[in-house]
Amino acid sequence: MTVSRREFIAQSGSCAAHLALVGAVWPAAAQRMWSESNRGSIVAREPFGNLEKISDGVWALISTPFNNDRTTLSNGGIIAGRNGILAIEGFNQQAGATWLAAKTRDLTGKWPTHVALTHYHGDHANGLAGYFGLAVGGNKPIVRSTQRTRELVVERNKPADPSRESALKDAVVLSGSEPTTIDLGGKVVRVVPRSGHTDSDVSLELEDPSIVFAGDLLWNGIFPNYVDAVPTKLATAVRELRRAKDTTYSPGTAPSRAPRITTATSQCSARSRTRHESHMRPERASRMPALHSHCLRPSASGRCSTRRCLGRRLPRGIKS
Ligand SMILES: [Zn+2]
Numbered sequence: 001m002t003v004s005r006r007e008f009i010a011q012s013g014s015c016a017a018h019l020a021l022v023g024a025v026w027p028a029a030a031q032r033m034w035s036e037s038n039r040g041s042i043v044a045r046e047p048f049g050n051l052e053k054i055s056d057g058v059w060a061l062i063s064t065p066f067n068n069d070r071t072t073l074s075n076g077g078i079i080a081g082r083n084g085i086l087a088i089e090g091f092n093q094q095a096g097a098t099w100l101a102a103k104t105r106d107l108t109g110k111w112p113t114h115v116a117l118t119h120y121h122g123d124h125a126n127g128l129a130g131y132f133g134l135a136v137g138g139n140k141p142i143v144r145s146t147q148r149t150r151e152l153v154v155e156r157n158k159p160a161d162p163s164r165e166s167a168l169k170d171a172v173v174l175s176g177s178e179p180t181t182i183d184l185g186g187k188v189v190r191v192v193p194r195s196g197h198t199d200s201d202v203s204l205e206l207e208d209p210s211i212v213f214a215g216d217l218l219w220n221g222i223f224p225n226y227v228d229a230v231p232t233k234l235a236t237a238v239r240e241l242r243r244a245k246d247t248t249y250s251p252g253t254a255p256s257r258a259p260r261i262t263t264a265t266s267q268c269s270a271r272s273r274t275r276h277e278s279h280m281r282p283e284r285a286s287r288m289p290a291l292h293s294h295c296l297r298p299s300a301s302g303r304c305s306t307r308r309c310l311g312r313r314l315p316r317g318i319k320s
Contacts (some may be wrong), residue, residue: 041053043059043103043107044103046069046071046099047064047067047068047069047071048063048064048065048067048069048070048071048072048073048096049061049062049063049064049071049072049075050062050064051078051100051103054211054248054250055209055211055248057079057080057081057108057186057187058077058078058079058080058187058206058209058211059077059078059103059107060075060076060077060213060250061075061076061077061078061089061100062075062250063075063076063253065253070092070093071091071092071093071095071096071099072091072092072093072096072099072100072123072127073091073092073096073123074089074091074092074121074123074124074216074252074253075089075250075251075252075253076088076089076091076096076100076124077089077204077213077250078100078103078104078107078108078112079184079187079189079204079206080104080107080108080110080184080187081183081184081185081186081187082184082185082186083113083183083184083185084113084114084182084183084184084185085104085108085110085111085112085113085114085184086112086113086114086115086116086182086184086189086204087100087101087104087112087114087115087116087131087141088115088116088118088204088213089116089117089118089124089125090115090117090124090125090126090127090128090130090131090164090167091123091124091126091127091130092122092123092126092127093126093127093130094127094128094129094130094163095127095130096127096130097115097127097128097129097130097131098127098130098131098135098136099130100112100131101130101131101136101139102136105136105137111136111137111139111141112131112139112141113141113142113184114141114142114143114144114182114184115128115131115141115142115143115144116143116144116145116174116182116189116191116202116204117143117144117145117149117153117202118201118202118203118204118213118214118215118216118252119149119197119198119200119201119202119215119216119252120148120149120150120152120153120156120157120198120200121157121198121216121228122157124215124216124252125149125153125157125164126153126157126161126164127164128143128153128164128167128168129161129163129164129166129167131143131167132163132167142171142172143167143168143170143171143172144171144172144173144174144182144191145168145171145173145174145202146173146174146175146176146193146200146202147173147176147200148176148199148200149198149200149202150168150171150173152198152199152200153168154168174191174193174202175193176193176200177193178193179191179192179193187206188206188207189204189205189206190204190205190206190207191203191204191205192204192205194217194237194240194241195230195233195237196217196229196230196231196232196233196234196235196236196237196238197215197216197217197228197229197234197237197252198216198228198229199228201215201216201217201237202215203215203217203241209248210243210245210246210247210248211247211248211249211250212241212243212247212248212249212250213250214241214249214250214251214252215252216251216252216253217234217237217238217241217252218238218241218249218251218252219251219252219253
């Protein structure tokens, strides 16, 4: 695939470009570990990602962006209720959305009835039109995004794509200030407006089972893309995402995990917390239920090894 200089400049701040940079410097072993890690049972495996069942009627697509396949790049998911099915994210290319729609039909017998975008970045939104058209049986799902996300997709995601804009034209606008719900029948998805990764993010949340699709507010195991981020808002958003019960978090990028994230004690400075929480690694927190979950780099000696926290001893009984 060739990318013109103009396209590169337009895309160089996106999460896709960020992943390309990270991929260039990440060790091959770490990339392989990412591709192979999973927590659910894999129901479909592709060069661009794995579709994992994480609960009855809930699947997470965990993309493997370092495999040189740009079909999806971002993570996404499916939440199926009795009356409706929500597909999460539009992905990097239309083929990614079309693939997820087809998998939805394989798994549930129905095409997606709703599509939600967590934020505007191209790897989450550019393939949106793939949910529409003949390739998916003439399907016409209801697209949901905030007004700001819709504006940003049109303004910033290049090259422009009339089919993407057409798919967004009749989108149901989500509140940018108050949580709303999507009732799928037996599953009510809470859509919570947030910000911090971009000017307008949303998380998609289920209560029982406790599952959070966090978009790029969470990056698991990889340094996040800060190009649009406001660190103080991002830290607040991540803090608010934490639940005091076992919860599966599906990050926007990197493998999902099932951590016990606690509302933990704070031993780091506020500035340090901001940094740590924005790339919270829930799998570490899951092994440290009593530990402050923002500070996830304890050393074998039981001392936190991050620079700002260096020397602080972990609570007794907590192993690194
Ligand atoms: Zn993003």
